Amino acid sequence: MNSRDYVYIWQRPDWPNWRFDLGTLAGPLAEVSRAQGILLGRLADVGTALRDQASLTTLTEDVLKTSEIEGEHLDANSVRSSIARRLGVDIGALTSADRHVDGVVEMLLDATGRCDAPLTSDRLFGWHAALFPTGYGGLTRIRVGLFRDDANGPMQVVSGPVGRQRVHFEAPPAAQLDAEVVRFLEWVNASTTEPALLKAGLAHLWFVTLHPFDDGNGRIARAVGDLLLARADGSPQRFYSLSAQIQRERKDYYDILKRSQKGTLDVTEWLSWFLGTLHRAVGNAQHTLDTVLVKARFWQHWAATPLNERQVKLLSRLLDGFEGKLSSSKWAAIAKCSPDTALRDINELIALGVLHKTAGGGRSTAYELHG
DSSP states (O other), X not given: OOGGGOOSGGGSTTTTOOBOOHHHHHHHHHHHHHHHHHHHHHHHTTOHHHHHHHHHHHHHHHHHHHHHTTTOOOOHHHHHHHHHHHHTOXXXXXXXXXXXXXXHHHHHHHHHHTTTSOOOHHHHHHHHHXXXXXXXXXXXXXXXXXXXXXXXXXXXXXXXXTTSOEEEEEOOOGGGHHHHHHHHHHHHHSOOSSOHHHHHHHHHHHHHHHOOSSSOXXXXXXXXXXXXXXXXXXXXXXOOOHHHHHHHTHHHHHHHHHHHHTSOXXXXXXXXXXXXXXXXXXXXXXXXXXXXXXXXXHHHHTTTSOOOHXXXXXXXXXXXXXXXXXOHHHHHHHHTOOHHHHHHHHHHHHHHTSEEEOSOOGGGOOEEEOO
16 A cells, blocks of 8 residues: 555554644644633632632533534533532522433543543443433434444445435544554553643544544544543643534534544644634633623622522523523513513612613613613
8 A cells, every 4th residue: 555545544554653743833832821821820819619600601611512513402501500410519490400411411520520530441431321321323223332343334424415425534444443442542541742732632633533433422532632631731620611612613623634634644733723722712711701700790799689580590691691682571481470570570670770771662672781
């Protein structure tokens, strides 16, 4: 086989001897490390309760977005409740559990909360089983908690309608997986020479290239990356979400992944993209922290004011970033109360100075937080 016959990186004779230009990556690596330091410095000053709230917000976004990348849309309240329940964070009333949501949450919390524990095949199998509690991926029966066997043909990443599908990537044959995964896990658990953040980027690419499961490989690859990022941070608490940033840049993610899996073992371009995405994820975490602090100051200011359950619920929605304009009819629908009760709730908050009317009147009357 000559060089032009190597379609995928795992077919190359030097696989998996990753190479990268550290000189090219040194600048971006320093920028990410500096941004992480600034974020963690701010968090050190806000106290345990606010750090817990920031972590809860980040983990909720991480679970939602890692699923959205795969086309799954989970209920945000269910995700937040599942995380809060496991972390012991008080968020008031909890939404009832959903075992599929719980599975994604359990995987992420195990990856980050136990980041110092060795990554093993059994641990990966547990994550996979948690992702697919019914034994199905969509309508397809899959091997849960086991590596794929390729009984129905090679593992391929495809797009397009049946009969005219385009193959973007083909993974190593199932017969090679045991040896490939052992080598991968030995590297993950060993003390290696790569900078910690680059190791997280390499692990993501390496795992998703192996594609060892029938389904869920992307989510598990991101969990492996999160585990190594938590090790790099020296903290199991998460305050930025790489999955959320990947979702924002989903097209670029798939483009760079495709080029990298069909390129050489020099993955400088992939790691440069990874560091840039990580940098932007940390930048967005600053906005998340700003939001958490605004909410904390708001509730501290109004802590002595008696508010009913409906008012607390709607004010929380406004603080979380209410989409569109809040009218009395929307208040009634969300709070599940009569229009008269909704208007009475609103007028009480206007009198207190919590809310005020926006410009306009009549049918267009809307309300927003004061100041």
